């Protein structure tokens with residue numbers, strides 16, 4: 001066990017617990033609980049959560065495979081993507097590669113996930129822990145779940161970000177609500193306890209865990 005990473009992760013979790021984004025503390029708690037050797041993240045953005053997830057996973061395993069999907073610099077040549085995906089502006093692939101390079105076995109995939117995920121699926125790699133936090137349109141999350149669901153093994157943990165509360169207009173177009181609410185017949189769906197209130201964006205957000 002890597003005690004330094006363990007302490008670092010516990011400090012990060014405590015910081016999240018005193019912030020307005022407590023759900024990310026839960027994300028790291030889950031990594032400590034399930035000890036994944038492979039982590040796949042849809043929506044890398046600036047790589048901060050990626051680094052924290054890797055640090056937590058490396059408490060238990062020297063070698064952790066990380067697979068990150070994003071538009072990276074392509075984001076800036078796509079018109080209206082910010083509004084279409086209710087998105088954030090990511091760093092470039094080179095920047096992220098450099099930032100994450102010593103933190104695990106890093107594999108980055110640039111482009112829209114409706115193109116990159118099907119190609120990745122051909123590699124037939126099963127993943128232990130998956131965080132879906134890319135484009136926020138229902139269409140994109142549906143696409144991401146479609147491919148992610150095929151990368152699951154018996155013990156895979158899938159975490160969806162962006163389960164929204166209260167704002168029915170928003171929920172009609174964005175977030176994972178529509179997708180996860182239809183999974184309960186086939187999967188175990190758990191709504192994680194912390195609901196963050198993002199006052200600036202007038203949003204309440206929760207993580208949802210899906211397992212077989």
Ligand SMILES: C[S@@+](CC[C@H](N)C(=O)[O-])C[C@H]1O[C@@H](n2cnc3c(N)ncnc32)[C@H](O)[C@@H]1O
Pocket residue numbers: 041042043044045046047048049050069070071072075085087088089090091111112113114133134135136140
């Ligand atoms: C909310 S941010 C990800 C945040 C990150 N997971 C974290 O916790 O820090 C969403 C990211 O998804 C990317 N993105 C949005 N739509 C996408 C799409 N259709 N395909 C691939 N990436 C997309 C954006 O470039 C952005 O970096």
